[in-house]
Amino acid sequence: MVLCSVKCHTSSDETLPPEPIAGAAELFALDPAVAHLNHGSYGAVPLAVQRAQEQLRIEQERDPDAFLLEAPGRIAEVRRVIAAALGADPDGLALLTNVTEAVAVALDSIPFAAGDEILVTDHGYGVVTRAAERRAAECGATVRTLALPLDDEEDAVVAAVLAALRPRTRLAILDRITSPTARAVAIGPLVRALAERGVLTMVDAAHAPGMLPVEQEIGGADFWFGNLHKWAFAPRPTAVLAVRPEWRERIRPLTYSWEHEQGYPARVEWRGTADYTGWLAAPAGLALLEELGVERVRGHNDRLAGYGQRVLVELAGLSALPATPGVSMRAVRLPAGVAQDEPAAKALMAAVRDGIGARVAVRPWAGGGVLRISAQVYNRPEEYRLLAAGLARLLG
Numbered sequence: 120m121v122l123c124s125v126k127c128h129t130s131s132d133e134t135l136p137p138e139p140i141a142g143a144a145e146l147f148a149l150d151p152a153v154a155h156l157n158h159g160s161y162g163a164v165p166l167a168v169q170r171a172q173e174q175l176r177i178e179q180e181r182d183p184d185a186f187l188l189e190a191p192g193r194i195a196e197v198r199r200v201i202a203a204a205l206g207a208d209p210d211g212l213a214l215l216t217n218v219t220e221a222v223a224v225a226l227d228s229i230p231f232a233a234g235d236e237i238l239v240t241d242h243g244y245g246v247v248t249r250a251a252e253r254r255a256a257e258c259g260a261t262v263r264t265l266a267l268p269l270d271d272e273e274d275a276v277v278a279a280v281l282a283a284l285r286p287r288t289r290l291a292i293l294d295r296i297t298s299p300t301a302r303a304v305a306i307g308p309l310v311r312a313l314a315e316r317g318v319l320t321m322v323d324a325a326h327a328p329g330m331l332p333v334e335q336e337i338g339g340a341d342f343w344f345g346n347l348h349k350w351a352f353a354p355r356p357t358a359v360l361a362v363r364p365e366w367r368e369r370i371r372p373l374t375y376s377w378e379h380e381q382g383y384p385a386r387v388e389w390r391g392t393a394d395y396t397g398w399l400a401a402p403a404g405l406a407l408l409e410e411l412g413v414e415r416v417r418g419h420n421d422r423l424a425g426y427g428q429r430v431l432v433e434l435a436g437l438s439a440l441p442a443t444p445g446v447s448m449r450a451v452r453l454p455a456g457v458a459q460d461e462p463a464a465k466a467l468m469a470a471v472r473d474g475i476g477a478r479v480a481v482r483p484w485a486g487g488g489v490l491r492i493s494a495q496v497y498n499r500p501e502e503y504r505l506l507a508a509g510l511a512r513l514l515g
């Protein structure tokens with residue numbers, strides 16, 4: 120059933136949805152009765168990757184001693200595979216569970232002095248900003264939030280951040296792809312300009328691995344972290360922390376472990392007896408992405424997300440937030456008074472789940488509510504039309 124005036128056939132016309140990637144939906148275990156339009160929050164693990172992890176679990180249970188004794192060596196191999204895929208220096212890269220953990224490790228490693236300032240932006244992820252606030256409070260430092268205009272060009276963003284610096288700004292935390300607003304920030308020039316002014320940089324690239332080419336930027340920031348369980352098809356939880364050479368031996372792991380004397384990165388990765396099978400299966404996710412065609416997947420997702428956003432504007436009357444090319448997510452502004460705080464945003468997500476059968480991310484942002492959609496190879500244009508028609512009903 121065609122629910123809208125937005126055409127759904129395929130052509131090179133940018134306003135139309137992309138050609139579907141044949142057989143892609145069958146690569147996942149997702150419930151077909153649900154419109155999974157929130158890949159950006161938790162990812163979805165392909166069946167082949169689930170099987171790879173299951174094989175590792177079987178291997179582990181056949182001989183737990185051998186498996187765990189050999190695990191540090193195998194983690195080091197996986198680290199090299201991931202570093203090669205991201206274009207990162209393998210000696211600078213550590214595996215961690217998620218960005219929540221990576222930001223804690225990075226913040227803990229910087230010796231802030233009383234009076235220092237950490238600069239964050241209003242597009243930052245809530246938990247990352249709160250982690251900065253907690254660390255700042257411990258050290259007598261402060262956190263200041265810069266409102267970054269949404270529609271600014273690259274140069275304007277650099278200028279806005281530089282203009283916001285104060286003599287005691289020690290660290291700037293910047294998002295590669297913003298979570299509430301689904302916007303890509305050109306990190307390279309920003310990080311270089313901040314380094315020239317002696318300001319440390321931390322890049323929250325939670326969504327970047329798998330979604331964007333990162334090889335030009337990953338070594339630039341003092342600390343750069345990203346999840347592989349979002350767009351690189353890794354089992355949950357798998358993340359990386361990349362640090363510049365001067366920080367590596369100063370990185371403070373969350374816990375002391377038997378790998379401590381090995382130095383960075385092993386000392387950050389090892390947390391005693393734990394389940395490392397997810398990390399060890401991460402290369403299977405990268406291999407699948409490669410098999411599907413990295414550029415093809417990125418192009419498909421960007422274009423489908425753009426289509427989804429247009430449908431939400433045309434069918435549900437929502438306003439589009441500015442988008443940046445190459446991002447597999449888009450955001451729309453909700454009507455005034457809707458999802459203005461966390462409980463209301465959660466209630467709307469539940470209403471979308473129960474009333475429409477769709478999964479989306481809803482967040483309060485800059486005084487109003489914002490709804491974010493994602494696009495992945497398993498999504499179909501009609502799922503966005505279903506969402507838009509449902510939202511038009513739900514929001515009146």
Ligand SMILES: Cc1ncc(COP(=O)(O)O)c(C=O)c1O
Binds near residue numbers: 220296323325
């Ligand atoms: C920009 C950003 N930073 C950090 C995180 C936290 O990621 P995790 O829950 O895997 O630690 C997210 C999660 O969606 C995010 O979007």
